[in-house]
Amino acid sequence: SESDLEEMFTLAVSVAKEAGQIIRDAFDKEKEVDTKLSAADLVTESDQAVEKIVNTRIMEKFPTHRFIGEETTSESGEKHELTDDPTWIIDPIDGTTNFVNRIQEVSFSLGIMVNKKTVIGVVYAPIKDEMFTARLGKGAYLNGMKLQASKITDLKQAVIITEGGSSRDAKEVEDKVKNIHALITHTRGIRAYGSAAVNLCHVAAGRGQGYVEYGIHIWDFIAGALIAKEAGAVVLDPTGCDLDPLRRRILCACSPEVAKGLSQILTHLDMGCD
Ligand code: LIP
The missing domain is CATH 3.30.540.10 (Fructose-1,6-Bisphosphatase, subunit A, domain 1)
Structure with a gap:
């Protein structure tokens, strides 16, 4: 109640x-x-x-x-x-x-x-x-x-947060480097603050336009995801499907347009289940 x-x-x-x-x-x-x-x-x-x-x-x-x-x-x-x-x-x-x-x-x-x-x-x-x-x-x-997330719709004007994460698996690192390459190519800049929860709150507060990470866990993002959503951001699985809180990956963007743009340029790592 x-x-x-x-x-x-x-x-x-x-x-x-x-x-x-x-x-x-x-x-x-x-x-x-x-x-x-x-x-x-x-x-x-x-x-x-x-x-x-x-x-x-x-x-x-x-x-x-x-x-x-x-x-x-x-x-x-x-x-x-x-x-x-x-x-x-x-x-x-x-x-x-x-x-x-x-x-x-x-x-x-x-x-x-x-x-x-x-x-x-x-x-x-x-x-x-x-x-x-x-x-x-x-x-x-x-x-x-x-809080109100940014109103930007053009990926070229977006600052996107992402992380290297803690896995040192060679294939995973390689795919993450591909994503960093794609993000630098298509956005205004990338940032990495080192905390998924803080990253999501930055997007909620309009400090940047998006955040994407593969390899994190439900406890890292579940609170920040609601905060970002309630500030008007979109929170999805990086493929564009609904977020599955146990699938260890997340995409957050200030607008559906930025979310779609990000989803299209990324290599989607399969992280298994929590
Ligand atoms: C951290 C995450 C961060 C990720 C780190 C680590 P921790 O959580 O918030 O986004 O890149 O590898 O998982 O371990 O500090 O709670």
């Missing part, structure tokens, strides 16, 4: 602030870094600390809800099944490589799905103190100010 959603939203914003405090406190300190699937796939004590506290807060208040967290998943290696139950999907630190290098584009990302639809998205970038929020059908906000 509407009042349940209101309570979930209030808790989501409050845990985002708590997570942000932990991230800010650790930001300038030396970090204990571990690698996961590749030497470019990092985890720190702060990722784990944030995930643990957030999980505790959610379970205290909503014990029947489901929880999908990046670090819990990495430890167990389990596959996800999205059910109709309310599900809190979190990335404790999106942009861990930035965090380790004291680059400011780090965020806490939290999306809530009900009946497999994202109803709440919260992305908090604590170093810049930017709180992005969205509720399905109710717009997207940055620190309380309503």
Whole structure:
């Protein structure tokens, strides 16, 4: 119901602030870094600390809800099944490589799905103190100010965000380089901020016209995707089909025209399923 959603939203914003405090406190300190699937796939004590506290807060208040967290998943290696139950999907630190290098584009990302639809998205970038929020059908906000994506329709005038990602598989890297070649050729410029959640929020805020990435996970983009959509952007599978939240790839653009243009110039990597 509407009042349940209101309570979930209030808790989501409050845990985002708590997570942000932990991230800010650790930001300038030396970090204990571990690698996961590749030497470019990092985890720190702060990722784990944030995930643990957030999980505790959610379970205290909503014990029947489901929880999908990046670090819990990495430890167990389990596959996800999205059910109709309310599900809190979190990335404790999106942009861990930035965090380790004291680059400011780090965020806490939290999306809530009900009946497999994202109803709440919260992305908090604590170093810049930017709180992005969205509720399905109710717009997207940055620190309380309503967001509107760019109105550009011509791909030639678009600034597009993309990432190299953390896989070092030769074929994957080769296809990504092809895409970077295509993007440089057809757009005004490319950018890479190092956090999927932040990238989507940049598009929501009109800071660039699009974002595309292959190889990310549901916790990286589920919250940012709702924020971008509610700011008027389009969010799709890179082929132009509906986004499948478990298929590990995303295309976001400020307009349908830019989305179509991007989809046509890209090589679509098959990333399997989360
Ligand atoms: C990161 C993503 C980013 C991607 C990185 C990494 P993490 O998430 O947000 O878009 O390019 O490889 O997956 O691991 O910092 O939460």
